[in-house]
Every structure is written in C-alpha cells, then in structure tokens.
Amino acid sequence: MSRNRNAALLPPLLRNVTPFAVQNRVYRLNKRNQLTKRTERVSMHSLDANAMHSFAGDASQGLIEPCFRYTPEQVANSGEQPYVSDVVLSKVERREFFYGIEITAQSNGKLTCVDFNSFLPILPSFISIVWLPHYWNVTPLERVETLQMIRHLEPYIPAMPHFSVYKQTKKRINEFLSLNFKNLLAVRGDKRDDNQFYLYGYQLIEHARRVRKEHISIAVPGYPQGHVSLDKGKIDMDQNIAFLKMKVDKGADFIITQMCYSAELIIKYVQAARDAGIVTPIMVGVVVPESLEAYKLMEKITKIKLPAEKLAKLEKIEKDDVKVRKFFVHLALSTILKVLDAKLDVYGIQFYTMNRFGAVHDVLRKLRKRGILKETPPDACEDA
DSSP states (O other): OOOOOOGGGSOGGGTTSOHHHHHHHHHHHHHHHHHTTOOSOOTTTSOOHHHHHHHTOOGGGTOOOOEEEOOHHHHHTOSOOOOHHHHHHHHHHTTOOEEEEEEOSEETTEEOEEEGGGGTTSOOSOEEEOOOGGGGGOSSGGGSHHHHHHHHHTTTSOEEEEEEOTTOOHHHHHHHHHTOOSEEEEEOOSOOOTTOSOSSHHHHHHHHHHHHTTSSEEEEEEOTTOOTTSOTTSOOHHHHHHHHHHHHHTTOOEEEEOOOSOHHHHHHHHHHHHHTTOOSOEEEEEEOOSSHHHHHHHHHHHOOOOOHHHHHHHHHHTTOHHHHHHHHHHHHHHHHHHHHHTTSSOOEEEEEOTTOOHHHHHHHHHHHHTTSSOOOOGGGGGGO
C-alpha cells in the first residue's frame, strides 16, 4: 500500500510531466488498478448470516431507531454503495467539486436526525459519524450508536464510521474490523490511556490494512494546526506533515483536514503535503458555527481558535445571532474559494456540521449560485 513511487520506473511518456502531475497520475493509475480487484461481495470479508442475526438482537441490549429521511432517489437506488475512497477518487479524477457531511450520533441526549431531502438538489457524496470517547466500553461493540447508525445508512449513501484507538484492546480492534464496514476514518483520539493497545492512529491504519487488505477504505485526519494534544502556540509544519506522511505510507486512501479557520494555513499545509510527495486525495474540513455559543463549544473541544483579526470582527457582532451566522457563512465560503483558487488538486469539502445544517445549507446555496457545486452528469456516476 505504499504510495511512494520510483521515477525511474515511470513510463517514458510520463517523465516529461511535472513531478506532482507524474506522481498524481501514477497514484491514480495504481489506485484504479487496485480498486478493480475489489468485488461486490468477498466471502472472506463479508458479514456472515450469524453476525447479521446477532446485530438484530434484543432491543434491551441498546438497539436504536435512527432518525433518517431519505430522498426518493436514495430509496430507489438502495443497495450496495461504493467505497468512500472510490467516490472521492472518482470526483478528483474528474476535477469535480463535491462535499461530505460529518455528524455525531446524538445532540443533547437525542438521536441526530438527518433529512437528506433538505440537501437537494445535490446530496452529500458521503456521510461520516464521529466516534466518542465513551464508546470504548460499549458491549457488544456493534451496539455503539455510531455503528448502528452507519448500518442503517449504508444501503442509501456511502457511510463512514470513525474509530479511535482510545482504550481499545487488540481484541476489540479486531472485533471492529470483523464487522466488515467498508469504510473507516482512523483516528488516535483526543485522549490516551496507558493500557490501550495502540497509541497512534498510523498503527491502527497499518493494522486495518493488514487485516482487511484492499477491502476497506481508510480515511485519515490531517491537522494544519497540529493535533489537539500538541501546543497550539507554535505550529511545527514539518512535524505535522511527517505524521501525515506516516499515515499515508501505512495505507491511507485519502485525507480530511481538521478544523482550521485560516485559509492561508490550510493552503500552506496542503502545499507542504504535496511538496513532501503526498499525492493522496485531500479534502478540506470546514465548520460553519450557527452561533457564538457553537463556536465556543468547538473551540473548547478542539482548542482551535479564530485568527486574532477575525476574532476581533466576531466580538463586535457577538450579540447579534443573525450577523454571527452570516459571519461564519462568509468565512466558510471564503475559505473554500481560496483553497480552490490555490490549484492544489483539492475538490472536496467535508462539513463538520455539529448536527446543525442551516448554515451549511447557506454555504451550499452560495456554491451552487456560483456554479461551483453542480449536479453530476448521469454517465459520470458509473466511475465510482
């Protein structure tokens, strides 16, 4: 799964292309060849009947009834969905702008509801659900809310559970992999315990790739401002990229940058990744808080703050919720436009919704109005 390629082995016709273009094209060719080996159902990796039966067990064990409303098209086309990495790669190959959404399973003690009809006319290309620290102790593992919700989503939209190494044993990691989810966002987690089997995300990636081979799509986070555990007072870009490259070399299929309110820093991070030889597809994570309260909550969780000049502007309008929402919508749109203008082969945005979709819809409307977010031609859907 190594993404490093020796230039001497390149076909002669590719040797005159710019280094990044060469690497990118070879990565895609190799990736596409790898993906063609995947079958719709692989017996050694598929969920057996007994596992399916145990998943549909007694409600007293913690089964939930997710709150999702699907579009008529999603219902009509329900069934086996593509790997998220296939979707991402297909979009990038066509240089087509796309987006995904991230949610958590609950808000204020209630299951998160998603009405996909509200995203029409252009649906998210995939959805991911956060792994929370207390999930490490939920038994049986398939009763974790995130995993139950993913199971319900899988027939209707490519769906990706997050999974953290926090407090996980080797047995429990293997148990997760045996559930045969097609997709995974592999994370270290914000916390660490001395007794957990792995301390770092790259170890989980290596383990998952070894066990599931090419039969799992693996996404990884990228941190323009460093991991939450690091000192935010000083950004060590070389260290951040070194950590990212390690995850890619262990088998990551694509990268999603984590929260950052500075387009300039995001661009610098992506450019540094490209300069380091990382040609893996990169999506940029964007958050659009709907209120000052929501912003402060995310700051508390992630330790990521607005740049000083932007924070000063926010403080002048902090008592006006309408203006605060417009501020963050404008900031998100500006960030997206600047990243696209940087021409770094980035076409995908992942919205960290915090289970609030109003401001995200505002951004999507503006992107459609500008002609950036467009419906996929019917014949292009076959690529994924």
